[in-house]
Amino acid sequence: MFLETFPRLTFWDVLDILIVAFLFYKVFTYLAETRAIQILVGLFVLLVLSVFAKFLHLYALSFIFNNLLTIGIFALIIIFQPEIRRILARIGEKQFGVFSSVEEAEKVIEEIVRACATMSEDRIGALIVIEREINVDNYVESGTVVNGEVSKELLVTIFWPGTPLHDGAVTIKRNRIHKAGAFLPLSLNQSLPQTLGTRHRAAIGITEETDAVAVVVSEETGAVSVSYSGKLIKNLDPQKLKKVLKGLLVKKSPEKRGIFQFLRGNKGEEAA
Structure with missing residues (x-):
């Protein structure tokens, strides 16, 4: 019979196929949110x-076409380098938080x-980056x-x-302000709203x-936002801001580490 030409599938074969399919699904879902998906479609x-x-x-x-595909395989490593780095970094996260104690x-x-809160009230633009596991x-x-x-006063x-360092970002390592007046890479995500400014x-x-986790205060509106994993949570009052930062920066139990966080997709509120 026709079916007899195929090897008999065992439970482990099915499990193997499902795991591979799930991993491919998660990778493609992640890439779908980036500019890399357009290149992937072109190669397909x-x-x-x-x-x-x-x-x-x-x-x-x-x-x-065969030669283009051969070149394309090597080009993928270069083109997808930022996305590959982000995926590996997310999988390799040691813990989701950064502080050793509450x-x-x-x-x-x-x-x-x-x-x-002070800068929001006075319409002072700010960008604060809190480092976690990745330098x-x-x-x-x-x-x-x-x-x-x-400290509030120093920030x-x-x-x-008018101060020499006010235009750049502040980076925080553990409980210390490491740098001020720093310039950060801008997102290349073309789906972001045109209304988002340079700080966001x-x-x-x-x-x-x-x-890292980034906190932004809008100079135009005074609105406070938090960004993490490429997502943006907007219009946070002081209580909500505190709650979000505690959730992102306080170390959690081991089951919430790297690979599990990646497999769950790190769902957050998209920039709107």
Whole structure:
């Protein structure tokens, strides 16, 4: 019979297929939110054309398409390099938080919330990046080393209009302000609203490249937003801001680590 030509599937074969399918699904779902998916679709079209050319014995076209696909495989490594790095970084996260104790986290978060409340009221633009497991220095250009304790007064002073460092971002490592006046990579996500300014795009950009958390205060509206994993949560009052930061920065139990967080998809509120 026809079915007898196929090997008998066991439970482990089915499980193997389901796991591979699930991993492919998660990777493609992740890539679908980036510009890389357009390139992937183009390569898939080339593959289909190559198969048709070979089937119709169009040898010249088949030769061209085959060579384009060969080059495309190597090009994928370069083109998808940012996306591959983000996926590997997310899988390799040691823990979702950064502070070793609730007390340490609450002290830093309280100062950030107080500073943001003041800057929001006074319409002072600000961008604060809190480093987690991935070193953000590899993605930050310039910046002046401060190495100061995180406090409302210091943060407001740094971002006060007219000061030399107010235009850039502040980076925080553990419970210290590491740099001020730093410039961050802007997000290349074309689906972001055109109304988003440079600060918000920089906040999204650094959280696309690393596992950092970024807090943004809009100079135009005073609205406070939080970005993580390329997502943006907007219009947060002080209480909501504190709650979001505690959820992102306080270390959680082991089952919430890297690979599980990636498999769950890190769903957050999209930029709107």
